[in-house]
Amino acid sequence: MHEFGITSRIVAAVSRVASENGATRVIRVDLLIGQLTFLSPQQVKLAYDLLVKGTPLEGSELAIQASEGLVECRSCRHQREVKVQLPEDPNSFTDPLPLFACSECGGKVDVIKGKECEVTGIAIDS
């Protein structure tokens, strides 16, 4: 339950920020999830709905946005966007090899973007 642990930290942190700002309840939480993480948005939502019960976040909307991947080659510095199909398509990601070797020179790439799990904003009533 990878998502459960991380979502519980999100709920705790948002609760703290909300209370620091005198919120009576939280209306919306904006969450950016990088497509190169192993976080499943569906699992995060499921965990969220369970974890917010009895907190000021209960009934709030969790608005998840996906951020696409960007990789850069260590050798030639070539940057390339990496598009990952969302899990609704079970046949996606069938040929992952080009993802991790540079398409120009075959070198090792580093992930520049796509590993986020970031709360970018919240809406509260105070």
Added chain:
Amino acid sequence: MVLSELTDAKGNRQEIHLKMDFLQEQGKMAEANRKLLDDHGVTMIDIMGSVGTGKTSLVEQLVRTLKERRRVIVLNGDLATTIDQDRILRHGVEAVQVNTGKECHLDAALVRSVLDRLDLDRIDLVLVENVGNLICPADFPLGSHKRLIVVSVTEGPYVAVKHPHVFAEMDYVAINKIDLAETLGVDVSKLVGDLMKVNPNVRIYQTSCKDGAGIPELIAGLIGET
């Protein structure tokens, strides 16, 4: 975590802009672990792999040799039981069982809670045996200096292409149970070729915990340059 700005206060509804990254937070905790280890001259190696690839057997092989040369301690990660810790303790090597309960990976904070209890000035090497899983640990760096994946020929030849993320970040791969490759008809060269494509810098060793094949080479690779 930074509360960057407060905007759009309309009546009693507020939009608050935030920048709180919960995976980056993991990365920062991992960096703090690395610094703590460096300050005490300790090397930490993270050992990952699916359930049943022989991680604990390989760690047993490593400590059997390394205990003569290094002050070594093993952290055994599992959901439950102290079976792995008990296997290490039998070699006269200190071991700490880290049970995660429901979590499918160790994280930097859990490792830190163990490191904080240890006298790091009396340790040279920490071997961390992660929870048996090839997926989740990829998102959770621990602060280790080197990362090793143990795969085994019993998993078949496709494991690297099916789990590219985790292999892309590895320093070493041990292809374990190599003594069974012929019996199982597994094409090891295909697996090696795939690994090199996913991660051109990875160092690959073919090992058997049954007859000890490849273990000295793996130890030389892992420890020789520390």
